[in-house]
Amino acid sequence: MDILEAINKRQSIRYFKPDPVPQDMLRKIIEGSLRSPSASNSQPWEFAAVSGAKLEEIKQAFIENSTTMPNLDLPISLQYPEPWVSRRRAVMAGVLEKLGIDREDKKRRMEWGLHGFRLWGAPSCIYIMIDKAFHLAETTSNVWNIFDCGLITQNILLLATEYGLGSIPAIQPVLYPDILRKILGIPDSRLFVIGIPVGFVDQSNPVNQFRTEREPLEKVAKFY
Ligand SMILES: Cc1cc2nc3c(=O)[nH]c(=O)nc-3n(C[C@H](O)[C@H](O)[C@H](O)COP(=O)(O)O)c2cc1C
Incomplete structure:
Protein backbone atom coordinates (compact mmCIF):
# COMPACT_ATOMS: atom_id res chain seq x y z
CA MET A 1 0.00 0.00 0.00
CA ASP A 2 1.47 3.38 -0.83
CA ILE A 3 1.56 6.12 1.78
CA LEU A 4 -1.23 8.27 0.38
CA GLU A 5 -3.48 5.24 0.06
CA ALA A 6 -2.81 4.27 3.69
CA ILE A 7 -3.43 7.85 4.88
CA ASN A 8 -6.75 7.94 3.06
CA LYS A 9 -7.79 4.45 4.08
CA ARG A 10 -7.15 4.97 7.78
CA GLN A 11 -10.11 6.09 9.79
CA SER A 12 -11.13 5.77 13.40
CA ILE A 13 -12.83 2.43 13.99
CA ARG A 14 -15.47 2.19 16.71
CA TYR A 15 -16.60 -1.40 16.33
CA PHE A 16 -14.09 -4.25 16.21
CA LYS A 17 -14.44 -7.98 15.69
CA PRO A 18 -13.39 -10.06 18.73
CA ASP A 19 -10.84 -12.04 16.66
CA PRO A 20 -7.43 -11.73 18.32
CA VAL A 21 -4.60 -9.77 16.71
CA PRO A 22 -1.53 -12.01 16.29
CA GLN A 23 1.21 -10.97 18.73
CA ASP A 24 3.68 -10.97 15.87
CA MET A 25 1.61 -8.33 14.08
CA LEU A 26 1.59 -6.11 17.19
CA ARG A 27 5.36 -6.46 17.45
CA LYS A 28 5.85 -5.58 13.78
CA ILE A 29 3.60 -2.53 14.07
CA ILE A 30 5.47 -1.12 17.06
CA GLU A 31 8.89 -2.05 15.70
CA PHE A 47 4.64 1.20 24.85
CA ALA A 48 2.40 -1.31 26.55
CA ALA A 49 0.71 -3.63 24.05
CA VAL A 50 -2.06 -5.35 25.95
CA SER A 51 -4.36 -8.19 24.87
CA GLY A 52 -6.23 -11.14 26.37
CA ALA A 53 -7.03 -11.46 30.07
CA LYS A 54 -5.10 -8.30 31.08
CA LEU A 55 -7.06 -6.19 28.62
CA GLU A 56 -10.33 -7.72 29.83
CA GLU A 57 -9.34 -6.80 33.38
CA ILE A 58 -8.68 -3.20 32.28
CA LYS A 59 -11.99 -2.96 30.40
CA GLN A 60 -13.87 -4.30 33.43
CA ALA A 61 -12.13 -1.93 35.83
CA PHE A 62 -12.84 1.06 33.55
CA ILE A 63 -16.53 0.11 33.37
CA GLU A 64 -16.70 -0.19 37.16
CA ASN A 65 -15.06 3.24 37.44
CA SER A 66 -17.04 4.88 34.68
CA THR A 67 -19.10 7.05 37.02
CA THR A 68 -16.05 8.54 38.75
CA MET A 69 -14.28 11.65 37.51
CA PRO A 70 -11.54 10.92 34.94
CA ASN A 71 -8.02 11.54 36.12
CA LEU A 72 -5.96 11.93 32.95
CA ASP A 73 -2.18 12.24 33.27
CA LEU A 74 -2.17 15.07 30.72
CA PRO A 75 -4.47 18.08 31.01
CA ILE A 76 -7.45 18.25 28.69
CA SER A 77 -9.59 21.22 27.75
CA LEU A 78 -13.13 20.67 26.57
CA GLN A 79 -13.82 24.40 26.22
CA TYR A 80 -13.31 24.53 22.46
CA PRO A 81 -14.16 27.88 20.85
CA GLU A 82 -15.35 28.10 17.25
CA PRO A 83 -14.60 26.77 14.70
CA TRP A 84 -13.21 23.80 16.60
CA VAL A 85 -16.24 23.11 18.73
CA SER A 86 -18.38 22.67 15.61
CA ARG A 87 -15.95 20.11 14.26
CA ARG A 88 -16.13 18.18 17.52
CA ARG A 89 -19.94 18.32 17.51
CA ALA A 90 -19.96 17.07 13.92
CA VAL A 91 -17.98 13.96 14.92
CA MET A 92 -20.30 13.20 17.82
CA ALA A 93 -23.40 13.82 15.70
CA GLY A 94 -22.05 11.70 12.83
CA VAL A 95 -21.28 8.76 15.11
CA LEU A 96 -24.67 8.88 16.82
CA GLU A 97 -26.48 9.21 13.51
CA LYS A 98 -24.81 6.11 12.08
CA LEU A 99 -25.75 4.22 15.25
CA GLY A 100 -29.33 5.48 15.10
CA ILE A 101 -29.01 7.01 18.58
CA ASP A 102 -31.03 10.14 19.28
CA ARG A 103 -29.05 12.98 20.89
CA GLU A 104 -31.61 13.13 23.70
CA ASP A 105 -31.54 9.38 24.34
CA LYS A 106 -29.37 9.46 27.47
CA LYS A 107 -29.62 5.73 28.12
CA ARG A 108 -28.32 4.70 24.70
CA ARG A 109 -25.66 7.41 24.79
CA MET A 110 -24.47 6.06 28.13
CA GLU A 111 -24.37 2.52 26.71
CA TRP A 112 -22.30 3.87 23.83
CA GLY A 113 -19.93 5.48 26.33
CA LEU A 114 -19.49 2.11 28.02
CA HIS A 115 -18.74 0.54 24.64
CA GLY A 116 -15.85 3.04 24.49
CA PHE A 117 -14.60 1.80 27.86
CA ARG A 118 -14.68 -1.68 26.31
CA LEU A 119 -12.29 -0.16 23.75
CA TRP A 120 -14.98 -0.44 21.10
CA GLY A 121 -14.60 -4.22 21.30
CA ALA A 122 -10.92 -4.19 20.30
CA PRO A 123 -8.98 -7.33 21.34
CA SER A 124 -5.71 -5.37 21.76
CA CYS A 125 -4.63 -1.89 22.77
CA ILE A 126 -1.29 -0.16 22.33
CA TYR A 127 -0.78 2.39 25.09
CA ILE A 128 1.86 5.09 24.68
CA MET A 129 3.62 6.42 27.76
CA ILE A 130 6.27 9.02 28.56
CA ASP A 131 8.53 9.50 31.55
CA LYS A 132 7.17 11.99 34.07
CA ALA A 133 10.60 13.34 35.08
CA PHE A 134 11.50 14.08 31.45
CA HIS A 135 8.11 15.57 30.67
CA LEU A 136 8.24 17.84 33.71
CA ALA A 137 11.98 18.47 33.61
CA GLU A 138 11.60 22.14 32.71
CA THR A 139 9.59 24.95 34.25
CA THR A 140 6.79 24.29 31.79
CA SER A 141 5.90 20.80 30.68
CA ASN A 142 7.90 19.56 27.72
CA VAL A 143 5.22 19.66 25.02
CA TRP A 144 7.62 18.23 22.46
CA ASN A 145 7.34 14.83 24.17
CA ILE A 146 3.68 14.84 23.29
CA PHE A 147 4.38 16.11 19.79
CA ASP A 148 6.79 13.19 19.30
CA CYS A 149 4.17 10.74 20.59
CA GLY A 150 1.75 12.14 18.02
CA LEU A 151 4.22 11.41 15.25
CA ILE A 152 4.72 7.83 16.32
CA THR A 153 0.99 7.38 16.83
CA GLU A 162 -1.06 -1.82 6.14
CA TYR A 163 -1.57 -5.03 8.17
CA GLY A 164 -5.34 -4.96 7.51
CA LEU A 165 -6.25 -3.82 11.02
CA GLY A 166 -8.56 -1.06 12.18
CA SER A 167 -7.51 1.34 14.92
CA ILE A 168 -8.49 4.46 16.81
CA PRO A 169 -6.19 6.87 18.63
CA ALA A 170 -8.15 7.75 21.76
CA ILE A 171 -8.15 9.45 25.11
CA GLN A 172 -10.98 7.36 26.54
CA VAL A 193 -0.49 9.78 26.71
CA ILE A 194 -2.91 7.84 24.54
CA GLY A 195 -4.39 4.43 23.88
CA ILE A 196 -4.71 2.90 20.42
CA PRO A 197 -7.21 0.05 20.37
CA VAL A 198 -6.49 -2.20 17.37
CA GLY A 199 -8.28 -5.13 15.83
CA PHE A 200 -10.08 -6.40 12.80
CA VAL A 201 -12.86 -4.11 11.61
CA ASP A 202 -16.47 -5.17 12.05
CA GLN A 203 -17.64 -3.96 8.64
CA SER A 204 -21.24 -4.87 9.42
CA ASN A 205 -21.56 -2.10 12.01
CA PRO A 206 -22.75 1.17 10.43
CA VAL A 207 -20.64 3.31 12.78
CA ASN A 208 -17.57 2.27 10.81
CA GLN A 209 -19.08 3.79 7.68
CA PHE A 210 -18.88 7.24 9.25
CA ARG A 211 -16.27 9.34 7.48
CA THR A 212 -15.19 12.61 9.05
CA GLU A 213 -14.86 15.76 6.97
CA ARG A 214 -11.72 17.79 6.29
CA GLU A 215 -11.34 21.44 5.48
CA PRO A 216 -10.23 22.00 1.88
CA LEU A 217 -6.58 22.71 1.10
CA GLU A 218 -7.32 26.32 0.06
CA LYS A 219 -8.74 27.08 3.50
CA VAL A 220 -5.83 25.74 5.54
CA ALA A 221 -2.73 26.34 3.43
CA LYS A 222 -1.19 29.32 1.67
CA PHE A 223 1.63 28.85 -0.78
CA TYR A 224 4.20 31.66 -0.88
C1 LIG B 1 -5.55 12.76 20.55
C2 LIG B 1 -6.80 12.09 20.06
C3 LIG B 1 -7.75 11.66 20.99
C4 LIG B 1 -8.92 11.05 20.55
N1 LIG B 1 -9.80 10.56 21.48
C5 LIG B 1 -10.94 9.94 21.07
C6 LIG B 1 -11.84 9.39 22.02
O1 LIG B 1 -11.60 9.40 23.24
N2 LIG B 1 -12.98 8.84 21.56
C7 LIG B 1 -13.27 8.77 20.23
O2 LIG B 1 -14.34 8.25 19.87
N3 LIG B 1 -12.41 9.24 19.29
C8 LIG B 1 -11.26 9.82 19.69
N4 LIG B 1 -10.36 10.29 18.76
C9 LIG B 1 -10.61 10.08 17.33
C10 LIG B 1 -11.03 11.38 16.63
O3 LIG B 1 -12.37 11.66 16.94
C11 LIG B 1 -10.84 11.20 15.12
O4 LIG B 1 -9.47 11.00 14.85
C12 LIG B 1 -11.31 12.41 14.34
O5 LIG B 1 -12.71 12.60 14.49
C13 LIG B 1 -11.01 12.26 12.84
O6 LIG B 1 -11.64 11.10 12.34
P1 LIG B 1 -10.83 9.91 11.66
O7 LIG B 1 -9.81 9.43 12.65
O8 LIG B 1 -11.88 8.85 11.36
O9 LIG B 1 -10.19 10.44 10.43
C14 LIG B 1 -9.17 10.89 19.16
C15 LIG B 1 -8.20 11.29 18.25
C16 LIG B 1 -7.03 11.87 18.68
C17 LIG B 1 -5.99 12.28 17.67
Whole structure:
Protein backbone atom coordinates (compact mmCIF):
# COMPACT_ATOMS: atom_id res chain seq x y z
CA MET A 1 0.00 0.00 0.00
CA ASP A 2 1.47 3.38 -0.83
CA ILE A 3 1.56 6.12 1.78
CA LEU A 4 -1.23 8.27 0.38
CA GLU A 5 -3.48 5.24 0.06
CA ALA A 6 -2.81 4.27 3.69
CA ILE A 7 -3.43 7.85 4.88
CA ASN A 8 -6.75 7.94 3.06
CA LYS A 9 -7.79 4.45 4.08
CA ARG A 10 -7.15 4.97 7.78
CA GLN A 11 -10.11 6.09 9.79
CA SER A 12 -11.13 5.77 13.40
CA ILE A 13 -12.83 2.43 13.99
CA ARG A 14 -15.47 2.19 16.71
CA TYR A 15 -16.60 -1.40 16.33
CA PHE A 16 -14.09 -4.25 16.21
CA LYS A 17 -14.44 -7.98 15.69
CA PRO A 18 -13.39 -10.06 18.73
CA ASP A 19 -10.84 -12.04 16.66
CA PRO A 20 -7.43 -11.73 18.32
CA VAL A 21 -4.60 -9.77 16.71
CA PRO A 22 -1.53 -12.01 16.29
CA GLN A 23 1.21 -10.97 18.73
CA ASP A 24 3.68 -10.97 15.87
CA MET A 25 1.61 -8.33 14.08
CA LEU A 26 1.59 -6.11 17.19
CA ARG A 27 5.36 -6.46 17.45
CA LYS A 28 5.85 -5.58 13.78
CA ILE A 29 3.60 -2.53 14.07
CA ILE A 30 5.47 -1.12 17.06
CA GLU A 31 8.89 -2.05 15.70
CA GLY A 32 8.06 -0.51 12.32
CA SER A 33 6.91 2.71 13.95
CA LEU A 34 10.19 3.24 15.80
CA ARG A 35 11.88 5.13 12.94
CA SER A 36 9.67 8.10 13.84
CA PRO A 37 11.51 11.37 14.26
CA SER A 38 11.62 12.94 17.72
CA ALA A 39 13.09 16.12 19.18
CA SER A 40 16.88 15.58 19.52
CA ASN A 41 16.15 11.90 18.83
CA SER A 42 14.98 11.76 22.44
CA GLN A 43 12.52 8.91 21.64
CA PRO A 44 10.39 9.78 24.67
CA TRP A 45 7.89 6.97 24.03
CA GLU A 46 7.35 3.66 25.75
CA PHE A 47 4.64 1.20 24.85
CA ALA A 48 2.40 -1.31 26.55
CA ALA A 49 0.71 -3.63 24.05
CA VAL A 50 -2.06 -5.35 25.95
CA SER A 51 -4.36 -8.19 24.87
CA GLY A 52 -6.23 -11.14 26.37
CA ALA A 53 -7.03 -11.46 30.07
CA LYS A 54 -5.10 -8.30 31.08
CA LEU A 55 -7.06 -6.19 28.62
CA GLU A 56 -10.33 -7.72 29.83
CA GLU A 57 -9.34 -6.80 33.38
CA ILE A 58 -8.68 -3.20 32.28
CA LYS A 59 -11.99 -2.96 30.40
CA GLN A 60 -13.87 -4.30 33.43
CA ALA A 61 -12.13 -1.93 35.83
CA PHE A 62 -12.84 1.06 33.55
CA ILE A 63 -16.53 0.11 33.37
CA GLU A 64 -16.70 -0.19 37.16
CA ASN A 65 -15.06 3.24 37.44
CA SER A 66 -17.04 4.88 34.68
CA THR A 67 -19.10 7.05 37.02
CA THR A 68 -16.05 8.54 38.75
CA MET A 69 -14.28 11.65 37.51
CA PRO A 70 -11.54 10.92 34.94
CA ASN A 71 -8.02 11.54 36.12
CA LEU A 72 -5.96 11.93 32.95
CA ASP A 73 -2.18 12.24 33.27
CA LEU A 74 -2.17 15.07 30.72
CA PRO A 75 -4.47 18.08 31.01
CA ILE A 76 -7.45 18.25 28.69
CA SER A 77 -9.59 21.22 27.75
CA LEU A 78 -13.13 20.67 26.57
CA GLN A 79 -13.82 24.40 26.22
CA TYR A 80 -13.31 24.53 22.46
CA PRO A 81 -14.16 27.88 20.85
CA GLU A 82 -15.35 28.10 17.25
CA PRO A 83 -14.60 26.77 14.70
CA TRP A 84 -13.21 23.80 16.60
CA VAL A 85 -16.24 23.11 18.73
CA SER A 86 -18.38 22.67 15.61
CA ARG A 87 -15.95 20.11 14.26
CA ARG A 88 -16.13 18.18 17.52
CA ARG A 89 -19.94 18.32 17.51
CA ALA A 90 -19.96 17.07 13.92
CA VAL A 91 -17.98 13.96 14.92
CA MET A 92 -20.30 13.20 17.82
CA ALA A 93 -23.40 13.82 15.70
CA GLY A 94 -22.05 11.70 12.83
CA VAL A 95 -21.28 8.76 15.11
CA LEU A 96 -24.67 8.88 16.82
CA GLU A 97 -26.48 9.21 13.51
CA LYS A 98 -24.81 6.11 12.08
CA LEU A 99 -25.75 4.22 15.25
CA GLY A 100 -29.33 5.48 15.10
CA ILE A 101 -29.01 7.01 18.58
CA ASP A 102 -31.03 10.14 19.28
CA ARG A 103 -29.05 12.98 20.89
CA GLU A 104 -31.61 13.13 23.70
CA ASP A 105 -31.54 9.38 24.34
CA LYS A 106 -29.37 9.46 27.47
CA LYS A 107 -29.62 5.73 28.12
CA ARG A 108 -28.32 4.70 24.70
CA ARG A 109 -25.66 7.41 24.79
CA MET A 110 -24.47 6.06 28.13
CA GLU A 111 -24.37 2.52 26.71
CA TRP A 112 -22.30 3.87 23.83
CA GLY A 113 -19.93 5.48 26.33
CA LEU A 114 -19.49 2.11 28.02
CA HIS A 115 -18.74 0.54 24.64
CA GLY A 116 -15.85 3.04 24.49
CA PHE A 117 -14.60 1.80 27.86
CA ARG A 118 -14.68 -1.68 26.31
CA LEU A 119 -12.29 -0.16 23.75
CA TRP A 120 -14.98 -0.44 21.10
CA GLY A 121 -14.60 -4.22 21.30
CA ALA A 122 -10.92 -4.19 20.30
CA PRO A 123 -8.98 -7.33 21.34
CA SER A 124 -5.71 -5.37 21.76
CA CYS A 125 -4.63 -1.89 22.77
CA ILE A 126 -1.29 -0.16 22.33
CA TYR A 127 -0.78 2.39 25.09
CA ILE A 128 1.86 5.09 24.68
CA MET A 129 3.62 6.42 27.76
CA ILE A 130 6.27 9.02 28.56
CA ASP A 131 8.53 9.50 31.55
CA LYS A 132 7.17 11.99 34.07
CA ALA A 133 10.60 13.34 35.08
CA PHE A 134 11.50 14.08 31.45
CA HIS A 135 8.11 15.57 30.67
CA LEU A 136 8.24 17.84 33.71
CA ALA A 137 11.98 18.47 33.61
CA GLU A 138 11.60 22.14 32.71
CA THR A 139 9.59 24.95 34.25
CA THR A 140 6.79 24.29 31.79
CA SER A 141 5.90 20.80 30.68
CA ASN A 142 7.90 19.56 27.72
CA VAL A 143 5.22 19.66 25.02
CA TRP A 144 7.62 18.23 22.46
CA ASN A 145 7.34 14.83 24.17
CA ILE A 146 3.68 14.84 23.29
CA PHE A 147 4.38 16.11 19.79
CA ASP A 148 6.79 13.19 19.30
CA CYS A 149 4.17 10.74 20.59
CA GLY A 150 1.75 12.14 18.02
CA LEU A 151 4.22 11.41 15.25
CA ILE A 152 4.72 7.83 16.32
CA THR A 153 0.99 7.38 16.83
CA GLN A 154 0.37 8.13 13.17
CA ASN A 155 3.07 5.63 12.17
CA ILE A 156 1.29 3.01 14.28
CA LEU A 157 -2.08 3.83 12.73
CA LEU A 158 -0.69 3.61 9.20
CA LEU A 159 1.12 0.35 9.87
CA ALA A 160 -2.05 -1.11 11.40
CA THR A 161 -3.81 -0.13 8.16
CA GLU A 162 -1.06 -1.82 6.14
CA TYR A 163 -1.57 -5.03 8.17
CA GLY A 164 -5.34 -4.96 7.51
CA LEU A 165 -6.25 -3.82 11.02
CA GLY A 166 -8.56 -1.06 12.18
CA SER A 167 -7.51 1.34 14.92
CA ILE A 168 -8.49 4.46 16.81
CA PRO A 169 -6.19 6.87 18.63
CA ALA A 170 -8.15 7.75 21.76
CA ILE A 171 -8.15 9.45 25.11
CA GLN A 172 -10.98 7.36 26.54
CA PRO A 173 -8.66 4.35 27.10
CA VAL A 174 -6.38 6.48 29.30
CA LEU A 175 -9.03 8.33 31.33
CA TYR A 176 -8.08 6.35 34.46
CA PRO A 177 -4.30 5.95 34.25
CA ASP A 178 -4.03 4.82 37.88
CA ILE A 179 -6.02 1.72 36.96
CA LEU A 180 -3.69 1.05 34.02
CA ARG A 181 -0.57 1.44 36.18
CA LYS A 182 -1.99 -0.86 38.85
CA ILE A 183 -3.14 -3.66 36.53
CA LEU A 184 -0.04 -3.51 34.32
CA GLY A 185 2.41 -3.00 37.21
CA ILE A 186 3.72 0.25 35.70
CA PRO A 187 5.36 2.77 38.08
CA ASP A 188 3.92 6.22 38.82
CA SER A 189 6.88 7.70 36.96
CA ARG A 190 5.18 6.81 33.65
CA LEU A 191 2.43 9.02 32.20
CA PHE A 192 -0.15 7.61 29.82
CA VAL A 193 -0.49 9.78 26.71
CA ILE A 194 -2.91 7.84 24.54
CA GLY A 195 -4.39 4.43 23.88
CA ILE A 196 -4.71 2.90 20.42
CA PRO A 197 -7.21 0.05 20.37
CA VAL A 198 -6.49 -2.20 17.37
CA GLY A 199 -8.28 -5.13 15.83
CA PHE A 200 -10.08 -6.40 12.80
CA VAL A 201 -12.86 -4.11 11.61
CA ASP A 202 -16.47 -5.17 12.05
CA GLN A 203 -17.64 -3.96 8.64
CA SER A 204 -21.24 -4.87 9.42
CA ASN A 205 -21.56 -2.10 12.01
CA PRO A 206 -22.75 1.17 10.43
CA VAL A 207 -20.64 3.31 12.78
CA ASN A 208 -17.57 2.27 10.81
CA GLN A 209 -19.08 3.79 7.68
CA PHE A 210 -18.88 7.24 9.25
CA ARG A 211 -16.27 9.34 7.48
CA THR A 212 -15.19 12.61 9.05
CA GLU A 213 -14.86 15.76 6.97
CA ARG A 214 -11.72 17.79 6.29
CA GLU A 215 -11.34 21.44 5.48
CA PRO A 216 -10.23 22.00 1.88
CA LEU A 217 -6.58 22.71 1.10
CA GLU A 218 -7.32 26.32 0.06
CA LYS A 219 -8.74 27.08 3.50
CA VAL A 220 -5.83 25.74 5.54
CA ALA A 221 -2.73 26.34 3.43
CA LYS A 222 -1.19 29.32 1.67
CA PHE A 223 1.63 28.85 -0.78
CA TYR A 224 4.20 31.66 -0.88
C1 LIG B 1 -5.55 12.76 20.55
C2 LIG B 1 -6.80 12.09 20.06
C3 LIG B 1 -7.75 11.66 20.99
C4 LIG B 1 -8.92 11.05 20.55
N1 LIG B 1 -9.80 10.56 21.48
C5 LIG B 1 -10.94 9.94 21.07
C6 LIG B 1 -11.84 9.39 22.02
O1 LIG B 1 -11.60 9.40 23.24
N2 LIG B 1 -12.98 8.84 21.56
C7 LIG B 1 -13.27 8.77 20.23
O2 LIG B 1 -14.34 8.25 19.87
N3 LIG B 1 -12.41 9.24 19.29
C8 LIG B 1 -11.26 9.82 19.69
N4 LIG B 1 -10.36 10.29 18.76
C9 LIG B 1 -10.61 10.08 17.33
C10 LIG B 1 -11.03 11.38 16.63
O3 LIG B 1 -12.37 11.66 16.94
C11 LIG B 1 -10.84 11.20 15.12
O4 LIG B 1 -9.47 11.00 14.85
C12 LIG B 1 -11.31 12.41 14.34
O5 LIG B 1 -12.71 12.60 14.49
C13 LIG B 1 -11.01 12.26 12.84
O6 LIG B 1 -11.64 11.10 12.34
P1 LIG B 1 -10.83 9.91 11.66
O7 LIG B 1 -9.81 9.43 12.65
O8 LIG B 1 -11.88 8.85 11.36
O9 LIG B 1 -10.19 10.44 10.43
C14 LIG B 1 -9.17 10.89 19.16
C15 LIG B 1 -8.20 11.29 18.25
C16 LIG B 1 -7.03 11.87 18.68
C17 LIG B 1 -5.99 12.28 17.67
